[in-house]
Amino acid sequence: MTSASPRPSRSAAAFGGAAPVVVADAAELRAWRDALPPEERLGLVPTMGALHAGHAALIERARAECDRVAVSIFVNPAQFDEADDLAAYPRPLAADLERCAALGVDLVHVPDAADVYPAGFGTWVVPDAVGDVLEGACRPGHFRGVLTVVLKLLQRFRPHRAYFGEKDAQQAFLVRRMVRDLELAVEVVEVPTLREDDGLALSSRNVRLAPEDRVEALRLSRALAAAAAAFAAGERDPEALRAAMRAVFAEPGARARLEYAEVVGVADFLPASASTPLPWRALVAARVGAVRLIDNQALTEPS
Numbered sequence: 001m002t003s004a005s006p007r008p009s010r011s012a013a014a015f016g017g018a019a020p021v022v023v024a025d026a027a028e029l030r031a032w033r034d035a036l037p038p039e040e041r042l043g044l045v046p047t048m049g050a051l052h053a054g055h056a057a058l059i060e061r062a063r064a065e066c067d068r069v070a071v072s073i074f075v076n077p078a079q080f081d082e083a084d085d086l087a088a089y090p091r092p093l094a095a096d097l098e099r100c101a102a103l104g105v106d107l108v109h110v111p112d113a114a115d116v117y118p119a120g121f122g123t124w125v126v127p128d129a130v131g132d133v134l135e136g137a138c139r140p141g142h143f144r145g146v147l148t149v150v151l152k153l154l155q156r157f158r159p160h161r162a163y164f165g166e167k168d169a170q171q172a173f174l175v176r177r178m179v180r181d182l183e184l185a186v187e188v189v190e191v192p193t194l195r196e197d198d199g200l201a202l203s204s205r206n207v208r209l210a211p212e213d214r215v216e217a218l219r220l221s222r223a224l225a226a227a228a229a230a231f232a233a234g235e236r237d238p239e240a241l242r243a244a245m246r247a248v249f250a251e252p253g254a255r256a257r258l259e260y261a262e263v264v265g266v267a268d269f270l271p272a273s274a275s276t277p278l279p280w281r282a283l284v285a286a287r288v289g290a291v292r293l294i295d296n297q298a299l300t301e302p303s
């Protein structure tokens with residue numbers, strides 16, 4: 001672990017690829033944060049590691065908008081409902097730290113579970129019904145774990161801005177609402193999903209796809225494209241849009257197992273009816289081999 005004092009120069013990190021300060025301990029992190037000059041804006045990118053170009057886009061956006069950029073890397077056990085999924089989650093820490101250095105990150109926080117959830121820990125952030133649909137229905141307790149750890153990270157870092165990917169659209173909605181409801185002094189920034197050339201949304205889980213499953217994984221983006229095409233052609237019945245997505249998973253030979261294909265109103269993130277005000281968002285989750293993937297796409301009136 002290196003020193004907890006802020007590095008003197010933003011540009012040294014941004015252009016020199018200098019190693020970021022790496023801090024496991026919460027007290028050491030607090031000391032680093034307290035020593036930052038008050039006029040400097042801090043951007044936080046919370047992650048579970050296995051950083052890819054999608055995370056790099058979050059970090060680059062933070063780098064462009066803030067004086068200091070911090071990344072947290074913590075595979076949060078409280079948001080996993082399956083022990084196998086938690087165990088299989090990739091943890092390439094050395095490569096992650098190298099990527100952070102190349103991106104000019106100032107500090108990386110790598111707490112362990114006992115630091116985040118010490119003995120006797122017993123207070124959780126529990127969202128209302130929006131936390132129980134879609135990802136919350138498939139992964140009971142998921143958002144209780146997500147919101148609790150995000151709140152703890154926001155408390156530790158006191159960032160001016162926190163950056164989240166649009167790929168986890170329900171998570172971003174719930175974080176934004178927690179920030180509003182609990183009156184937290186942070187701006188939530190959502191960054192668009194990055195995709196491979198063939199449409200597959202970047203995800204830390206993609207590395208676990210078997211080569212023969214890689215093409216099956218494209219059913220998620222193809223389903224969203226089908227919903228978007230129907231919407232663009234004037235379809236305004238959410239059930240028809242859901243059916244268009246389901247049809248992609250029902251094609252002969254399909255092996256990906258659909259968990260949900262849903263259309264929600266972006267204002268409340270609940271399943272849309274024909275009278276739900278636009279814009280809407282189409283969302284899919286599916287298992288491809290042993291890997292669970294999610295993706296989503298905005299459905300908005302052309303301007």
Ligand code: PAF
Nearest residue numbers: 046047048076146149168
């Ligand atoms: O999106 C993620 O990587 C995680 O859910 C987050 C926000 C870092 C909380 O563990």
